[in-house]
Amino acid sequence: MTTFNYYFPDNLDFVDPKFNGITNEKTKHHRKYDDDAYPHEILKELPYNGMLVSLAGVGTMQKKGKYYTQELTEDFYYYGAKKFLRLNQDKYSSVLLMGDCGAFDYVNEPEPPFTIDELIEFYDRGGFDCGISLDHIVFPYAKDDEALKAMDYADIREAERRIKITLDNAVLFLERSKVLNTSKGKSFIPYGVAHGFSKESFISSVKKLEEIGYTHITIGGMIKSKTPDLLDLLETLSSIKKKETQFHLLGICRFENIPAYAKYGVTSADSTSPLMQGIKAGKYFEFNDDAHELIQSLSIRIRQCDHDNVQKLIDKHRHEIRSLVVKMLNNNEMDIDLSNNALSTNECVKRLETDCIKKLKQYDATGEHFDATFKALMAYEKVTTADHLAEITPVKQAILNKDKLRVKKFLLERPWKTCTCGVCESGIMNIIFRSNQTNRRRGIHNLAMVTKHKDKVIDDMKSTMIKANK
The missing domain is CATH 3.20.20.105 (Queuine tRNA-ribosyltransferase-like)
Known part of the structure; x- marks a missing residue:
């Protein structure tokens, strides 16, 4: 009979099962390995x-x-x-x-x-x-x-x-x-x-x-x-x-x-590709049982404002960020008031991050106020992305527009709300493109999806063979 086994390489790719994506808190006095869980321990079905x-x-x-x-x-x-x-x-x-x-x-x-x-x-x-x-x-x-x-x-x-x-x-x-x-x-x-x-x-x-x-x-x-x-x-x-x-x-x-x-x-x-595509590329896999398809979406990204990479970006592009904030205010691209010139660039970015997270949590819980949530996401994305702080060529703009549409589609469809893998039930803050813990959780979710896809393909092949031999 047709068979195909998927092996997941062990690189100590585990996560803290008590991590709270909403508060961004891990187990107190966290110890790697002792307090962490492998993918098969946190997912409801075997992912390999x-x-x-x-x-x-x-x-x-x-x-x-x-x-x-x-x-x-x-x-x-x-x-x-x-x-x-x-x-x-x-x-x-x-x-x-x-x-x-x-x-x-x-x-x-x-x-x-x-x-x-x-x-x-x-x-x-x-x-x-x-x-x-x-x-x-x-x-x-x-x-x-x-x-x-x-x-x-x-x-x-x-x-x-x-x-x-x-x-x-x-x-x-x-x-x-x-x-x-x-x-x-x-x-x-x-x-x-x-x-x-x-x-x-x-x-x-x-x-x-x-x-x-x-x-x-x-x-x-x-x-x-x-x-x-x-x-x-x-x-x-x-x-x-x-x-x-x-x-x-x-x-x-x-x-x-x-x-x-x-x-x-x-x-x-x-x-390790499904895991790494989740961790590094921000991809979120979905399995469409009806169409027998494995669908790849671009997860929502909210960079950590206090992360070294964001702080270095702010230090390098303070003038550009302030100019972009003014431009977005004039174009009604944000719903918070950052017109006070006494605010530092860091504080402007931090307030945009806080507003973004607050609205995303509310949207996750209720499914309401999509436009305001998407606006907040895009505003924060712009001030924390180097491509928006330099001259944007037509080619680069096309890429940025494509990414924007993918994020919008992901946010509208809310696939995490119907997923029962064992990770997504905790909400979008546990699978967004943000921290090591959330990125790994998204990658672990991907393992569950590719295995579902693989099992379905093998089952279909077995059924076809049985019918052909009758």
Whole structure:
């Protein structure tokens, strides 16, 4: 049957469950990790099929990880991944754990900084369901012969060197994982890693991994590729792989391609993209069940006036901000009186922020006074956005107008009011584009939406197959 598992990479992306977006207050004497919650703890439904944890992120007892403190590293090895990630409850029993070495984090090093023995120990003590071999990532990729001819010879040689390291490690990793699984009665599924700088080199990697004995193979290094090039490669690899071989996409999961993935033998993928699009790009995902669509909106942004970035903007553009305030007053673009020349620029900006938040809270609660709320939002957006404080070209104005329409649409439709993910019920102040806590909550909401979309697509594909076989 058709299946596709989405793994969420662990980068300690959790939030304070007691954070109050209205008052902007966190847990008193807040302690990271101890007082925080993972996405699966605050959402009402599981937002992923599994979690992927990297050795480079956790580290070893001797080598510091990228994301973990020494204390957290020790706890991880002592308790194991299930308990550390708080997945040891019955309701999370279906969540799979995949481990990898984290090659992306040491891409600029000449050799992987870990040994196969360290990786095996990581998987053993972590209690993983799946473990990926020790690889060295290859990024340059030539989609066709013309692109291959244009590639620097030095880049090709370096790619070949890294592919050899990856394949040599795959031989030893499979041998030692079998020994571990036999001697300790444990069983994690070993994954080999296929890297390549061209179709031919990828084909060679897949065939060699199958010869070694792998039935599960990850496709690495394609995170920077364009979607047509990725799908073209997967189609080619699906035509040469063994029937039982399953592919996993490392670090990339463009959810709109799931039907193609299933067709080409891709049964799983991992990605932080939905979370990061929420955190950094301000995107808010919606799942339209009727149309089976994943819709991306631009969330409402209210920058924190006392944040360093806003304060630096004010310091740099005091004159422009005062001139813009006068202009907006004359054009009736705000409903508060800032005509007093004794007011400092900082105070003008702060009053606009306060007015904006006050009206947004009222609108969230009642759905009334849309025009006044939108006016306040746009007034504050203008005084805290560099593009509005410099000469605006026609191209830039078109972009600003487009963003304005997106915000207006989001505010009018109020999608957060009907969402039952477990985050949005607390109101818009918990998901606006503003603070680290609100931005992460919006990203966590996105995880719930992409998983809903993914599950619906898979269910539809299964139904189609059943009908076709009748």
